[in-house]
Structure formats: structure tokens, C-alpha cells
Amino acid sequence: MHVFPRLRNFFFKKNTELQKNDEEPEQAYNLWAQQYDDQPDNLMLALDESVFRNLLKNTGLENAIIVDIGCGTGRHWKKIMDRHPGQLVGYDPSQGMLDKLVQKFPEAITHRLTNNFLPGIKDNSCDLIISTLAIAHIENIEEAFQEWNRILKYGGQIIITDYHPAALDKGGDRTFKHESKLISVKNYIHPIEKIKQVAIKLQWQITDMVERKIDDSMKKYYEKNSAISVFNRFKGTPIIYGLRIKKENAII
Secondary structure: OOOOOOHHHHHOOOOOOOOEEEEOHHHHHHHHHHHHOOOOOOHHHHHHHHHHHHHHOOOOOOOOEEEEEOOOOOOOHHHHHOOOOOEEEEEEOOHHHHHHHHHHOOOOEEEEOOOOOOOOOOOOOEEEEEEEOOHHHOOOHHHHHHHHHHHEEEEEEEEEEEEOHHHHHOOOOEEEEEOOEEEEEOOOOOOHHHHHHHHHHOOEEEEEEEEEEOOHHHHHHHHHOOOHHHHHHHOOOEEEEEEEEEEOOOOO
């Protein structure tokens, strides 16, 4: 799911040229789907690629059953498929995004996500769950995690990346232009401490955590988008985080 085409649009709640329309994720990403993969010089895509690849590198994928929640257009699917999983299944609320994924991967198994539940996946059957740039679109994160826990094997893993709640809390927003309108995708702010608390309840162990702050190495992205004022405002603010989580083995 999930990136902004221009940094200026992502961070500014107000825009003097365009009227912003707030949309639920399903409707917003249906509108965004056709241009979603065509976003050069996108900071969040670059950061997500780096964080996700780092968390994935020591994770066994061969013959694994993998579920991608909020799979969007399948940005990470090629690198996963190159490591020969047993099965890769995608869930997303946007049919438009799923259609784009299937264009790229015609044999893909996908489901449109209508709530927090994952039909078609048996209990304790999944080796790995991934969810990238999607958590903040989920209103009831505890219900969602309980469903993830249902399908995940004991000893299975979860990899999460998302916009950092500190950036969202400071006024960050996910927006894109569509037919001369500025579309804002609805977000929910889930503090990382809340995510950790839910993980503890489910007997999940957080084995890795990554946070990246806006710093001078990212300045070029703002320059290309004529958004230096945004860079100055958000410099030092965490912008993305990543987690690798393990479901603890059952106590016998």
C-alpha cells in the first residue's frame, strides 16, 4: 500500500492550491493504483526497501508459507519469489492494487481484505507474515494481531514496516494527486509502545527493531521535490520503523 508521490504533499495538512479530500484506504488506493508503481525519487519507498530488505535477509524463505497483509501492488514480491517460498498469499482492501499485482504476477494468490480477518488460511499454518507501510491503516490493531496470531505457526515470524507514529503525530499525512484533487489516506496512530504491549499479550518476542530519522542523507529527496522547508521542519523526526517478531513456541 502506501507512499506519497511528493514529500510536500505527505507532510502538509494544508495545501493552498488543492482541496484535500480524506478517503478510507480502500477507496484511496483504488484511485492511486494506476500510478502507485511510478514514483521516482520517493523517500519512503527507498527507506522501506532498505529496512525491509535488512529484516528479511536472515529469514528463511525456501518452502515457507508467507502471507503479505496490505500487499498492495506486490512491491516486495520479486525478491521473495526469488528465494523460492512454498506459497505467497496477498491480502489488501484495494481491488485496484490487487489487480496491478496480478498483472505483474499472473499466478498470484490474492484476497481482498474486507476486515481484520484472513479467510482461506488455516490455524497455525503460516511461517512468515509480512506487512509493509500498512499498520497505520488498521483501526483495531489488537484484533488484527489476534488474527495474525491465529494463522502463524509457533516459532513463525512477522516482519512489519510502517510510517513512524512520531511523524504522523507531528502532522505527517499520506497524500497523492488525482484529477486535480489532493487525496489523503486515512491513518490511525499506533504508538510503538502499544504495539509492544499487544505483542507481549500474544507471547510474541520482538527480536529486531529499526528506526530511521530524517537526516542530511535524505535531504536530496526533499530538494528534488522542492520541499526544503519540510526537511527543516521534520529533521531529526523518526520517519519509518521496522520490527521482526517471533511467535514463541507453545509451552508443553
